[in-house]
Amino acid sequence: MTNKERVIAAIRFQKPDRVPHNIDFTSRMYERMVEYTGNPNYIDTINNHITFFALSKPDVEVKPGFFMDEFGVVWNRSGVDKDIGVIDRVLLEEPEDLDTYEFPPIDEALIRSTLEALEKTNRDNFKVAGIGFSLFERGWTLRGMENLLCDMIAEPDFVHELLDKITDRLLRILDIALEYDFDCFYFGDDWGQEKGLIMGPAAWRTFIKPRLKKLYDRVHRAGKYVSQHSCGDLREIMDDLCEIGLDIYQTFQPEIYGYEYAEKLYGKITIWGGVSTQRALPMKSPEEIIAITRDMISHFPDGGLIAAPTHAVPFDVPPENIQAMLRVFQEEA
Helix, strand or coil, X not given: CCHHHHHHHHHCCCCCCCCCECCCECHHHHHHHHHHHCCCCHHHHCCCCEEEEECCCCCEEEECCEEECCCCCEEECCCCCCCCCEECCXXXXXXXXXXXXXXXXXXXXXXXXXXXXXXXXXXXCEEEEEECCCCHHHHHHHHCHHHHHHHHHXXXXXXXXXXXXXXXXXXXXHHHHCCCCCCEEEEECCCECCCCECCCHHHHHHHHHHHHHHHHHHHHHCCCEEEEECCCCCHHHHHHHHHCCCCEEEEECHHHHCHHHHHHCCCCCEEEEEECCCCCCCCCCHHHHHHHHXXXXXXXXXXXXXXXXXXXXXXXXXXXXXXXXXXXXXXXX
């Protein structure tokens, strides 16, 4: 089987010849792996089954350690977090500021050139195009997390208007992107925390679910799969995600769910993740990582799993543990 065929078998809950896998790294951790292995092309040695291209403009450094995204949000990355950072200031200080805020134009040329490049990459891989900070996250980056959560109670009309504008822009991007030959569209949008949802299930169903359905339906009509990223505990809405047609849930954190819950999702939603970047990879020995990874895979004997760390691997993970996990991923090859 090719890498693509393995991933599709997993999505269809058919047993592949071996479990498909994917490892993503933060920029600093990848530099560490290159230094550890002495291989500047280390990523080419791990046989990732997924090729992912983001459809957003790269952030621009506006001063040392501060980066502006295409929406005008400035991210302070001068601290420990060099990959995402924290918002320097809120752009929509009041709900009425939405009337004067101009959403960025869609860079159609960039989207098309990105997807043309994706089409030309490894044909044996499962190809994914995606947008991070897609809906709720995009809303709070403009308004501020605390403000937006309060607005869901005190200013619901504003929240609907803001999320409608974000959704309409996403749909216009999809109309361009879905002309191209790739397999899956990925939406990044954190809703969960260690226990439950940040905004609670009622607000999620009011503000997020109907807009997600529009996005998922648009992707499915083009004959492609949908992958949704959200960290945290989504058990309160997992049936809702099944209802609106989610194919792949990324990321599955075993410290939150346990593998028994993953088994309950078999036949409904494919899991992407499973090896904890919170409690396993940074803390355990290589021998323990081998045992943990094998145990995780054993809970998915008949498909339904894309084996991976639960997040882009952070800088605090020993390189030996990455190599141990990878050894298990590749041992059936």
